[in-house]
Structure formats: C-alpha cells, structure tokens
Amino acid sequence: MTDRILTVRMEAHPSDSHTIDRYVKTGGYKALRKALKKMKPEAVAAEVNASNIRGRGGAGFPMGVKWGFLGAAEPRYLVVNCDESEPGTFNDRQLVERDPHQLLEGIAISSYALGISRAFIYVRGEYARGARRLQRAIDEAKEAGYLGEDILSSGFSLDVTIHLGGGAYICGEETALLNSLEGRRGEPRLKPPFPAIAGLYAKPTIVNNVESISNVPWITLNGGLAYADIGPDRSAGTKMLSISGHINKPGNHEIVMGMTWRELIYDIGGGIRDGNELKAWIPGGASSPWFVPDKHLDTRVELDEVGANGSMIGAGAVVVMDETTNVVAAAHSIVRFFAHESCGQCTPCREGTSWMEDILARIMDGRGRPEDIDLLMDVSDNISPGLSWPPAMTTICPLGPSATAPVASIVRYFRDEIEAMMPNKEAANA
Amino acid sequence: MTAAANWEAGRRERAKTMLGAYPDRRSAIMPLLYLASLEYGHVTEQAMTDVAELVGVTPAQVQSVASFYTMFKREEVGKYLVSVCTSISCHLLGGDAVIDAVEDATGVERGRTGDDGTFSVERAECIGACGGAPAVQVNYETVEGLTPDKAKALVKWLADSQPEVVLADEMQQLFGGVRSFDWGPLESEGPVAAVPAFGPFGSAKEGR
Amino acid sequence: MPDTVSININGVAHDVEAGQRLIVAAESVGEVIPRFCHHDKLEPVGKCRMCLVEVEGPRGKVLMPSCTLLVSDGMVVDTESAVVKKAQEGVLEFLLINHPLDCPICDKGGECPLQDQTMQWGPGESRFVEAKRNFEKPIPVSDVVLLDRERCVLCDRCVRAADDIAGDPLLTFIDRGNHVQIQTFPNEPFSSYFSGNTVQLCPVGALTSVDYRFKARPWDLGHTRSVSFVDTVHSSVDAQTSRGKLVRVYGIENDRVNEGWLSDKDRFIFSAVHSPDRVTAPLVRGDDGFEEASWSDAMALVASRLGGYLGGEVGAIGGANNTNEEAYTLAKFMRSVVGSSNLDAQLGDGLNPHLAATVTPRATIDDLDRAATIFVWGPDLKETLPVLYLRVRKAVRNGATLVVASPAGTGLDAIAAHVVRYRAGSGSDVLRKFASGDKGYEGAREALDAGPVVGLVGRSSLAEDPMMAEAAAGVVRSLPDSKLLTLLTRANIYGALDMGLAPNLLPGRVSTADDEHAEMLEDAWGHLPRGTGRSTTQMLEDLASGAMRAMVLVGADPVRDCPDPGLAQRALEAAEFVVAFDAFVTDSSIHADVILPAAVWGEVSGTATNLEGRVQEVNASVRPAGQARSLNAALDDIAHLMGVDLRAAKVADVTREIAAVAPAYAGITPDHLTFESDGDGVIVPLEGEQPLKFIPVEVSVPVVTSRLTLHFPDALYDDGVWNRNAPTIAGLARQAEARLHPRDASMLPVHEGDIVSIEERFVMPVTLDDTVPVGSIVVPRNVVGTKGLTASTSVKVEAVEGGA
Ligand SMILES: Cc1cc2nc3c(=O)[nH]c(=O)nc-3n(C[C@H](O)[C@H](O)[C@H](O)COP(=O)(O)O)c2cc1C
Numbered sequence A: 001m002t003d004r005i006l007t008v009r010m011e012a013h014p015s016d017s018h019t020i021d022r023y024v025k026t027g028g029y030k031a032l033r034k035a036l037k038k039m040k041p042e043a044v045a046a047e048v049n050a051s052n053i054r055g056r057g058g059a060g061f062p063m064g065v066k067w068g069f070l071g072a073a074e075p076r077y078l079v080v081n082c083d084e085s086e087p088g089t090f091n092d093r094q095l096v097e098r099d100p101h102q103l104l105e106g107i108a109i110s111s112y113a114l115g116i117s118r119a120f121i122y123v124r125g126e127y128a129r130g131a132r133r134l135q136r137a138i139d140e141a142k143e144a145g146y147l148g149e150d151i152l153s154s155g156f157s158l159d160v161t162i163h164l165g166g167g168a169y170i171c172g173e174e175t176a177l178l179n180s181l182e183g184r185r186g187e188p189r190l191k192p193p194f195p196a197i198a199g200l201y202a203k204p205t206i207v208n209n210v211e212s213i214s215n216v217p218w219i220t221l222n223g224g225l226a227y228a229d230i231g232p233d234r235s236a237g238t239k240m241l242s243i244s245g246h247i248n249k250p251g252n253h254e255i256v257m258g259m260t261w262r263e264l265i266y267d268i269g270g271g272i273r274d275g276n277e278l279k280a281w282i283p284g285g286a287s288s289p290w291f292v293p294d295k296h297l298d299t300r301v302e303l304d305e306v307g308a309n310g311s312m313i314g315a316g317a318v319v320v321m322d323e324t325t326n327v328v329a330a331a332h333s334i335v336r337f338f339a340h341e342s343c344g345q346c347t348p349c350r351e352g353t354s355w356m357e358d359i360l361a362r363i364m365d366g367r368g369r370p371e372d373i374d375l376l377m378d379v380s381d382n383i384s385p386g387l388s389w390p391p392a393m394t395t396i397c398p399l400g401p402s403a404t405a406p407v408a409s410i411v412r413y414f415r416d417e418i419e420a421m422m423p424n425k426e427a428a429n430a
Numbered sequence B: 001m002t003a004a005a006n007w008e009a010g011r012r013e014r015a016k017t018m019l020g021a022y023p024d025r026r027s028a029i030m031p032l033l034y035l036a037s038l039e040y041g042h043v044t045e046q047a048m049t050d051v052a053e054l055v056g057v058t059p060a061q062v063q064s065v066a067s068f069y070t071m072f073k074r075e076e077v078g079k080y081l082v083s084v085c086t087s088i089s090c091h092l093l094g095g096d097a098v099i100d101a102v103e104d105a106t107g108v109e110r111g112r113t114g115d116d117g118t119f120s121v122e123r124a125e126c127i128g129a130c131g132g133a134p135a136v137q138v139n140y141e142t143v144e145g146l147t148p149d150k151a152k153a154l155v156k157w158l159a160d161s162q163p164e165v166v167l168a169d170e171m172q173q174l175f176g177g178v179r180s181f182d183w184g185p186l187e188s189e190g191p192v193a194a195v196p197a198f199g200p201f202g203s204a205k206e207g208r
Numbered sequence C: 001m002p003d004t005v006s007i008n009i010n011g012v013a014h015d016v017e018a019g020q021r022l023i024v025a026a027e028s029v030g031e032v033i034p035r036f037c038h039h040d041k042l043e044p045v046g047k048c049r050m051c052l053v054e055v056e057g058p059r060g061k062v063l064m065p066s067c068t069l070l071v072s073d074g075m076v077v078d079t080e081s082a083v084v085k086k087a088q089e090g091v092l093e094f095l096l097i098n099h100p101l102d103c104p105i106c107d108k109g110g111e112c113p114l115q116d117q118t119m120q121w122g123p124g125e126s127r128f129v130e131a132k133r134n135f136e137k138p139i140p141v142s143d144v145v146l147l148d149r150e151r152c153v154l155c156d157r158c159v160r161a162a163d164d165i166a167g168d169p170l171l172t173f174i175d176r177g178n179h180v181q182i183q184t185f186p187n188e189p190f191s192s193y194f195s196g197n198t199v200q201l202c203p204v205g206a207l208t209s210v211d212y213r214f215k216a217r218p219w220d221l222g223h224t225r226s227v228s229f230v231d232t233v234h235s236s237v238d239a240q241t242s243r244g245k246l247v248r249v250y251g252i253e254n255d256r257v258n259e260g261w262l263s264d265k266d267r268f269i270f271s272a273v274h275s276p277d278r279v280t281a282p283l284v285r286g287d288d289g290f291e292e293a294s295w296s297d298a299m300a301l302v303a304s305r306l307g308g309y310l311g312g313e314v315g316a317i318g319g320a321n322n323t324n325e326e327a328y329t330l331a332k333f334m335r336s337v338v339g340s341s342n343l344d345a346q347l348g349d350g351l352n353p354h355l356a357a358t359v360t361p362r363a364t365i366d367d368l369d370r371a372a373t374i375f376v377w378g379p380d381l382k383e384t385l386p387v388l389y390l391r392v393r394k395a396v397r398n399g400a401t402l403v404v405a406s407p408a409g410t411g412l413d414a415i416a417a418h419v420v421r422y423r424a425g426s427g428s429d430v431l432r433k434f435a436s437g438d439k440g441y442e443g444a445r446e447a448l449d450a451g452p453v454v455g456l457v458g459r460s461s462l463a464e465d466p467m468m469a470e471a472a473a474g475v476v477r478s479l480p481d482s483k484l485l486t487l488l489t490r491a492n493i494y495g496a497l498d499m500g501l502a503p504n505l506l507p508g509r510v511s512t513a514d515d516e517h518a519e520m521l522e523d524a525w526g527h528l529p530r531g532t533g534r535s536t537t538q539m540l541e542d543l544a545s546g547a548m549r550a551m552v553l554v555g556a557d558p559v560r561d562c563p564d565p566g567l568a569q570r571a572l573e574a575a576e577f578v579v580a581f582d583a584f585v586t587d588s589s590i591h592a593d594v595i596l597p598a599a600v601w602g603e604v605s606g607t608a609t610n611l612e613g614r615v616q617e618v619n620a621s622v623r624p625a626g627q628a629r630s631l632n633a634a635l636d637d638i639a640h641l642m643g644v645d646l647r648a649a650k651v652a653d654v655t656r657e658i659a660a661v662a663p664a665y666a667g668i669t670p671d672h673l674t675f676e677s678d679g680d681g682v683i684v685p686l687e688g689e690q691p692l693k694f695i696p697v698e699v700s701v702p703v704v705t706s707r708l709t710l711h712f713p714d715a716l717y718d719d720g721v722w723n724r725n726a727p728t729i730a731g732l733a734r735q736a737e738a739r740l741h742p743r744d745a746s747m748l749p750v751h752e753g754d755i756v757s758i759e760e761r762f763v764m765p766v767t768l769d770d771t772v773p774v775g776s777i778v779v780p781r782n783v784v785g786t787k788g789l790t791a792s793t794s795v796k797v798e799a800v801e802g803g804a
C-alpha cells in the first residue's frame, strides 16, 4: 500500500528533486499530459472529488466539494495558499523548496479541471528561498511547455504568478489573502460571499493549500479511488505533519492517518528529548487546543477523531512539550503571536488578544492576581463564547478564537501551575 | 512626471513588469513597495508617494497597506536585519536566549537599528523553521538549529566579514545545527532570483 | 409594494421588507440592536461586533452580526439571550479598556453612542488594570477636522465615508492589530469637500470639528430643521443654536435629497450669519459716504425715490438668496407697485428661465438611483453642487453608466464610463457628433440609448453660451426614456424663478405671454404690466446708457457675478438711484444710495424650491442681526408708504397667496408641508406635468484661434462675501490659477508655476493639466485674484517676464 506520495522524490533525489530534469525523469508532468490529452476537465475534477481529499490548509474542507461551488462567471482564478505561518508548520516550505514542479503540475491540472487560465501562488515573504525555487521552476516549466500558452499543444493556456506576502499571518486566511493579493490590507472579508463565488477581484476563485494541490498529480495519475483507499475513510490520503518541540526527530513526516498519537510521537517522532516525560502537545498548530498524555495518547491521528476530542489537526503541526515546559510562558508565546498577527478589525480580537497577552505577561512577572485566571477565561469566553469545539466566535475570522486555545488549555490542564506562579498573599501584603 | 521616473533603470523596468503582471494595477502595490524599498533603503514617504503614483491610488492608501505588513520597514534598516524567532517551537527550544545573545553581540535592542547602520534586530513570529528551532533569519535568509553561542558567532562573522550577499547555505554550514528538513543542494545562485520584486533589505543582490 | 419576509424576533413574528439587513429590519419593528460600525448609508463591514444576535441555524443557535446578515424568510432571531447579552457586554468592555474616560471634556459627551450604550448594555466595572493605549492628543487631519485617536473605536465609518461616499481616500487605517489607528498621509491632509460628515458620523468624540470644539454641550442646544442655501440641492439640515447663536449645522437624512450628507460649505458657512461685518442698520449715502439711518427714514426715502420713476425705468436684480415668500413679494412689489417687468434673479450667469423653470420631463434627485445612464453636460458638480455629486457617485457605485461632457477635467471624470472633452466654445460641434454617434462617440451614444437616462444639463462656465445647455437638453429629450435636471447653482434660484423673478415668467412657472393667466393675476394684484421685461444684462446695459434710471439690488452682487463685471460697475455708477437689500457691503451694494439690512438664511422662515422643484420649509433659528429684516416685511412697509397693501407682512399669508395664484404651487400650504411631507418636502406641481413646450436650439459659437478659449468655472470655496465671512472655510478660498495644456504652455512658453497675465491685467500662476483641451485656458471664476475678469469666449494670455 502507498504510504507516501509527496515526499518520495525529494527523499530519493536529495540533490536535484527541485529541477525539471529530475522531475520529468521521475515521471513528472505525466499526469498533466494524461489530463490534457485523455481527460475532459470534468473528468479530472471528478477524480479529485472521488479521492475524498480534504483541504490541507487547516479547515479540512473536502476539495472536490469546494471545486463544485466554483461560480460560472469569467474570468476565474486559482490561488494557491503558501502563506504557511501558523507556528509549528513548515511542510509547505519543504514542498516548494524541494519539489516545486509537483506543485506546478498540480496547479496546471487543477486549472485545467476548473477552466482557469490564471493562477497565483501567494508565498509568505519570509519564504524567499522557496519563492526563488518556485520562480525558477515556473520559468523552466514555461520553457518546457508545461505552463504558458497552449500547453502541450492542447490549446489550454495557463499563466502562473507568484505574489509575495509582506509578513502577516492573517494573510493565510483565504479572504485576507485575496485582499492582500489585490493590494489591500490583509483583512479577512465577510462571508458570504465565499471566494468560489466572488473571490479575487470579485470573480469566482478557488483557494487551495500547497499540500492540497501537490496531491493532484498523483490523484490524476492513479485515480481518485486509489487515493481514497489510503488511510481512514474521512481522513483519506497521506498528510505531512510538521513535528517540532521537545522531540527527538523533529521534521516533516508524511504519514497515513489512523495511527495513534503514541505511535506518532514515540515511533515516528522518536520520543521525547533526553528521555523526558511528555507533558502536553499541540496537535495542529498554535491555534489548536492542546492534548495531554492522560487523555489523548491513545486516540487516533484522524481529522474527525481529533475534532471529537476538542481540537484539530489543522495544517498538521505537532508541537511537543516535555515536563520542563513552563506552560504559562508557552501560552504567552502563542497568545503574543496572535495579538501580533490580529488584523485589528474586530473589537474582541484586537482588544482581547493583547489584553490576554498583558495578563499572562504579568503572571509570568510574578504580578498575577488570583482573579486573573477567571478573568483570562472570561476574556476568552468573550472572544469564543462557551469555549467549545468547533469554536463559537464573536469575531469575523477564527484568528481571535485561536488565541483562546492555549489559554483555555493551560487553565483546563495546568491550573495549579498557574496558581503556583501567583505571588503568595502574605508576601503581597508585606 | 512621476518621481519613480528617477528610479534606477533596471528597477523602472521591473516596476513596469509588475504593473502588467496583474489584472488590476492595485495588486502591484506590495511588489512595488519591495522595489521602492530597494530604491530608498526602506519604505520612505517618497517611496509610498512613488508607488501611489505608479498604481493610481492616494499615498494614504499605500501607507495603509504598507503599514499592515511587518516586512515593509518604514524606518531605516541596517545592512543586516536579524530576525529571531520566539514563537512556540523556538520558544520551547531557547529562542528567547538566542535573541538576548543577538542583542548582546550586536549591541542593538530588539526593534532597533544600531547607530552604525550595520545591524537591525527584531523579534520575529514563526518563520517556518520550527523543526530546526531555534532559528533566525538574516535578511530573510534562514539559519536553523542555533544556540546563543552560535548566534553570537554568526553576528561576529557578519560584522567582521560584512558579506555583500547573505547566503542561507553558507550561514547554515558555518553556524547552523538541526534543520527542519534536508535542504538539498547548496543554492548555487544565492538570493539572486527572478522572483518579481523580491530583494531583501540591506545587502543582497537584486532579483532581475 | 416591496416583497416581505417573515422573521421571528424574540418569539414574536414580524413581516419585514425583504433584502434588508437584520439590524435595519429589527429596528423597523421596534427592536433596536446596539451598534457602532453599522450606518444605514454605508456598506456593512461587521467590524465592531456590537450587534451580535443569536440566529437559529441547522446546528443550533449561532452568534451573527445583525448588521451584515440579510433577513430571510423563517429566520429566527434572539436579541436578548444570555449569550447575546454576554457578547455585547464583552464587546463594550473591550471597547472601553482603551478608551479614555474624558467624557466631561469631550464634545461628544451627552450625545455619544458609546456613552449611551455603556449605560444600557455595558458591564458595571472595569477589570482592566493594564496600561491604556496612548496617543498624542488631537491631531488635525484637515483644516476643519481634528482627531483624538485615543477615543477612536475603529468603526470604519469615517474611512468608508471618505472613500466610498466622497471618493477621497485620504483618511485610512494604518498599522495592524492593537496598533491600528486612523491616519492621513504626512503632509496630505484629509482635504475633502465632505470631511465634516465624518464628524457627524463618528460614534464617539474621536473626530471633532475645529469650529465646534468646546462650544456647547448637547443638552443646551436648540434645534431647527431647515435646508441649506449654499446651493440649489437644498440639503436638509439641523441648524443648532446655543445662546441665540448658530453653533453647528448637521445633516438630516432626507433620503430624497441629501441622505444626511452635507458639503463642508453647507456645514460651515453658517458662521457668516454672525459676522461682525454684517450690515445691521439702514445705511443712507450722505456727503461722507454711508450714514446710519432709521428704518422709517430710509424706507421713506426709498418709497419716494422709486415712486418718482416710470415703471420701466426701474429694475430689480437678485432674490435668489431669499425664500420663496420673499421672492414672491419682490416680484409682486416690482410688478404691481413699481409697475416694472424688469426683474431677474439670475445675473446673466444662468440659463434661459424657461428652460430652468419649466423643463420637462423633470427628473427628481432620486431618479438618479433608478437611472441606467447619467449624462452630465454642465458645471463640475463637485465644485458647484457637491451633494448632487455624491448622489451621482452613489448611482454609479450601484451600477449606473456615467457620461460626462466638459471643457476640462471634472470631479466626476474618475468614475465616468465616457468622458467627452470639448474645447470651450466648440461644444455644439461635439454635441452634434455625439447625438449622431459619430466615430469616437459611439460608446457614449450607446450609453445614452440605454435608458432610463437622467440628463443633468447646465452651463459649464460663465464663458459658455447658455444656449449650449438648451441644445444638450434637446439631445436628452430626444431619447425615449429620459428625464432632465437643469443645473443652476445659486441658493433658491429655482424658487425665485418660480415666483416670477424673471423677465418672462409670472409666479407659478407661467409665461408672461399667457394672457389668461395675466388677467387673473392682475385681478389678484390690482396692477400688472404686460409683456416681457429686461434681463440682468439688458438692465445693466440700459442703466449704463441712461435708458433706465434706478435699480433695486436684492442680495445680488453683479459686479462680482455677472459675466461682464465692468459693465455692472458702469451701470451702478450711472444709475440715479440704487437701493440694496443686503447683509453685507459688497462690490455692488457699495454703489447704493440706500442699503437696507437684510435678514438672511437662519434668520428668516418660509419655503424654498430646489433644482428638482422640491418645496421645503426654511426655518429661522436665530433672530436677525441688529435691525435686519426680512425682505417681505420691508417691502410690505415700503409698499404701504407708496399707498399699496401687499399683504406680505406675515410669511404664512404669503405662502397661502402663492398657493392661490401660482399654478405650479397650488395646494402647497404650510400645513401641507408640515404634515404631508414628513418635512422632506414635496415636488411641485403636486400632480401632472408642465404644459410648456421647449424647442431645442442649434447653436454654433465661433472658435477663436488666435487667442485661448476661456473656460471659467466656479469653485466651491470662492472669494464671495459669504465664504469670506465664514472663518472656518474662509482660508480655503481658492487662489487664481491658469490651467493650460502642456502644448499651449510650451508655445507661450511657460512652465508649471510660471506667471501669466490674462487680458494684460490678471496675473496668476500656471498649472499644467492635460485634461485641458489644446487651445483652452481654465481659470476658476469666483476666486481670489480673478475679480473683474470678463467671461468672454477668448482671452489674451501672455507669459510674464521675471514671473515665478
Ligand atoms: C487565521 C488563519 C490562517 C490560515 N493560514 C493558512 C495558511 O497559512 N495556509 C493555508 O493553506 N491555509 C491557511 N488557512 C486556511 C485558509 O483560510 C483556507 O481554508 C485554505 O487555504 C484552503 O485550502 P485547502 O482547502 O486546500 O485547505 C488559514 C485560516 C485562518 C483562519
């Protein structure tokens, strides 16, 4: 059974997997040829739909269903989301630096399937190296006739443009990304309308993640059903997980979902550094609620099961924390991140995230007050009422509620540690 | 006549390409801001006015966009911009000690630029190098697996050798440690690339 | 009848209009949901999150912003649940943590939505112990608006108003997250003609106007609804007073007219009412110039002098700045007491009164909302009728196609689908091409063929032949589904024409040639000279030549405003007797033998008629300055001295008389205006169309080649007596400049900033502008440094040595 799709080439050919020569020698652009020569656009889309692949950018929305929503108005656009900025994630970075043609082939096939002739790749500005590799790959692919005018003499043409971000996590949110691509502030838009109906320049637009699109060549070559066969039903295919933190084997690991977290952390990840105890881990990037060994080690790495346990796989960033972790400091780092990255348009997010950052900083400084824990929870509740999963929101986008995840997690699992950081009352009165 | 007409010739050409690269000129604001900051060293008022003229919006609208993003620096930036990540994975593995070390070695506080214009130091949020935490970027070129000592050595090396072009591979070989993944071969061309509009601040050669 | 949907709010079912936002629908049935960023006239942004309510969805109740959500049939809404209350309290607390508690010294204190909503929905106490955000105290964002960033709640109202409504994106957000603030670009102030609207929109005291700061507290303000007299749109205003003085003017949401918006001139000109330069007592010319006199002495003098001429020897110019009642009284006085038909409210700067007063089919302002195509042939709306400019912008935003024809760039060009540029004077040629869809004009022609069309026609500048507007109107009328608005700009000029202040019109839009009506009027008035009188230009010529002998000037300044200022000057100097009803000593009234102090806008009550024929109430909010009096009261007294009872002492009597004798105004009683129109006014005539026919004319004005063709358009901030006397905007008066096409400039040769002379007398700097057609020169008319320049078709332009 196939257990890896995306990383096979880069592992086998570390020295040149990013070049077009190597790509073509290892079967690259065959899928594009197949699609253009032998398949109708709808047939390609049908394979993607049959694959059951769910978007890899975080929300896990079925890709085929999203494609089905694409409006009929012309022109239409494909926008590939390579803004990857969620703390803990670095898998898209590897995909664009090490196998950019796989992404480009996916873009070409997807655009053909969707009747699109203009695609943009939004690459976060800090990924200068990835953007360079991608641009070189675009130039190579054009030269070789895989992009540009009349691709492989099929009459299908596609123009791919890289747009560099400017350092703003929120631009990973698809509508903020579109605003940014339009030369505006990266503020999320109100939905509806959804991008598939009115996206870039108010035209029908599909936004997909780098990893999602990178799977398209394989699906086209091998068929959607073959993809759907990999892994559990509702978590089909492989997933690249970025594992980091207090772990022995940090890095990107392409896995088939369905294993337990224990297997992931101890087998794939090689266990905790220095033989330490596992204290907690973040299963899906900074915005996901934390998991703890007691409760979650033997649950499975599957989209829906993680959801049922009150968190998410998100973009696939697993951050492991061992017994030495100061959870307040860790939560503070995450909350500070969200406060820094809030676009600032919603009152609760703009004001609430920085308020929580201040409170956590005060507690770390030894200036916490006993009532601060309830206050933190109440501020969180005012951003994400009920602190339930999936999160309710008083905000436009999920960034604000994301900032409540670490706060609620440490209060839920490590309340005593927070309390221990409060100055004791006698000392305060003295 | 626009002030951008006085830009260096190659950049004028690139500006034209950028304006033509999108269905709507306004989309070129961000790439043009990168270009303008190469022209002026950072995103100056003149830079924003130029971009506004090129795109056909008001300078206030360009300012509104520019100020939203952390990479458009509206104040002077040193030859080497050292961005130290302290987001969660880097935080867990000592990023805060690394930024202290960088401040120490450069004599520049985070958020500031040194008087001699060599270094700017900033705290960065996650730079996508969590597997190689703690990580820093110099002019947006990544080095992974640092320690406070190695970070100090990196700073000293930059100060002493003053490379005109900062190369991730070179820095990683000299000062780096664990990486997020196998980076593959050394980048032969360095940061000179065809990516529209991109050129890091300070030192690196420009893309075409 | 709009479609309705049924929604359930807090357990009660309501039928509400479909297609609305929930917050609006709820309010329409009495459920007020708190809000900050929502504003009826702005696109929803859903940013403040104050308006969250719970809406039943497939997965249970979900919190949603009611300002962005469209109502749908069967929608079930809870605006009072515990979750909603908690969310609203949370938002208020978030807004307050960084808000300074300086309400006692804040201009908004007492009328502040944040203050009010905190009382009603807010948390009791502050749990915020961190340091508040801190900003430098108020920074001026323009000459008239100040910004306190600490107080700002980032609701985006001002930014949307500046960008979407006014089209001046000069005020924007900068930075991100908790650092977001409103800002302008350094050295590029928010110099919008509409900046004052942001002060009124701001839900807190972040944006305040320079002139109102610390002036009054909301609870001791008096309020009077009236209409602005700055131009012929007649925007509805709330004139606010404190201790007997006007202190602030706010826009009222009259959706038919101004939708709440005002131009800054509408908003800030009121201070001229309290100018120390007002004429506050009758002035009679003595040996050493003007001397104060009593009203009775001054009026006796006027009565005896006017009584000493034959009717035709006397004329009256003006009346456009007065109420309908004043204008009517003046028309009645001149015709029935003095016995003269020489009366004209226009100064040779307008249109044929027939076209202006009786054009059909006449559009309403809100017809613009229904137009597929809008065609503008006339003055730059942004400069002359700024609120109409906003309405056109709105229509275009909502999909209308705009065609603009003008001799130079206008404020609307940026949003026009077709801009037709013609050299001043050669309009007829262009109009013909355009009408027949010649090469290069096909697009515009095609747009015109896609009705409904609203044509806005007027005179692009004083240098343009008024017949051009008639020809343009003719083109519009030839389109099957079209309506017209004419573009006269001065205050109540339409009311004045309707009241018969035109040589060829009787009150009620009736031609002087209509004998039947004239007979009826003669019965009512006792006396009525027949036939057509003289226009302003003719009167000035006849005065200068001695064919006429006396002049009544009513708030008019022909020396500044008529096309040939030199003629006006000579005429007034030659006149044997001039009486001026005026609030100021102007370049014209300075030639008077008697100046009677006139009460002005803000001091008089009555009605007025705007450019679409809408009659609205004008209400006094302060007492007249000094001994100033309304025109109808003064004329009533003078007529008595001349042995005639005008029955004009009481405004309501005059209004009723107008309704009785002026056909178009039949039925327009004070009661009707108060009760039937919600204060938003009514269009006259109440029913039916004007019977008068109008025949389009072909004109061709010779193109002069050896000199430059003058385009002489009005500017909003002018050097007129009102603008000069309103301190808030006086400094904004435009300076003379000559706009030239770069090609003409290089012929002279001159460069940007060099000095040129016009007609060897008027010197001004050059601005290069490639929207100016080759062969033309554009000079703003009514500004500092153009006083006395004749609006001739062509002018001599020379470079001035050693200029710049
Ligand atoms: C705050 C925020 C940040 C996000 N960042 C990213 C990102 O960096 N990359 C990404 O692919 N999707 C990101 N997403 C998800 C995108 O909005 C979108 O769902 C995704 O790009 C769709 O692609 P997919 O369907 O292929 O997953 C983010 C969402 C939110 C709310």
Ligand code: SF4
Binding pocket: A170, A187, A188, A341, A342, A343, A344, A345, A346, A347, A349, A350, A395, A396, A397, A398, A399, A400, A401
């Ligand atoms: S939740 Fe935060 S990041 Fe998202 S739109 Fe609102 S303010 Fe912006």
Ligand code: FES
Binding pocket: C034, C035, C036, C037, C038, C045, C046, C047, C048, C049, C050, C051, C052, C065, C066, C067, C068
């Ligand atoms: S009024 Fe609805 S979010 Fe502001």
